Amino acid sequence: MKAFKLLPLALLMLFVTSCSSVKVTADYDKAVDFQQYKTYAFFKEGIDQAKVNDLDKKRILNAIDANLAAKGLVKTDKNPDFVINIFTxxxxxxxxxxxxxxxxxxxxxxxxxxxxxxxxxxxxxxxxEGTLYIDILDTNKKALIWQGIGTGYLDKAPNPEKKEQRINDFIEKILAKFPPVIEKK
Known part of the structure; x- marks a missing residue:
């Protein structure tokens, strides 16, 4: 009998956790050796066209910077190995x-x-439901080499700190798939 009383609570918790999750997919060029990339920059012209307000755009770029720095990549304005573009x-x-x-x-x-x-x-x-695309383009080949896509429900964050945390979670989950782990044959 107690199990029946707890069933609505369990279903509510399942719904809340499923709505807060981010679904992530990634695609990449299998012929590319991702270990060669050490430096990056943002593709300003593309990012300027992203349909997101300037505060959130800044939060997204800061989260990407922090995530890539944790992976040992360095941001530079001079001859980067790859550029990053986003769109929403x-x-x-x-x-x-x-x-x-x-x-x-x-x-x-x-x-x-x-x-x-x-x-x-x-x-x-x-x-x-919001979708964030992160494109990584090789600067020498001028070609898309990796794309990460994160889709999740955007809630009305009660304060900027919560909003920033939600964006950080989105970026972290998307960039967890970069660089891709390519199995050696």
Missing amino acids: KAQEQVNVTNNSHFYSPYGYYGWGWGPYWGPNNTTVTTSI
């Missing part, structure tokens, strides 16, 4: 929940007085 996409998701009639053979809240048909509640909520 957002899509509104509409969720409709219909809580159908509740029937109790014992009446309203089990107090006798005949059967009870409860309210029919329909709730509509919206959320924003």
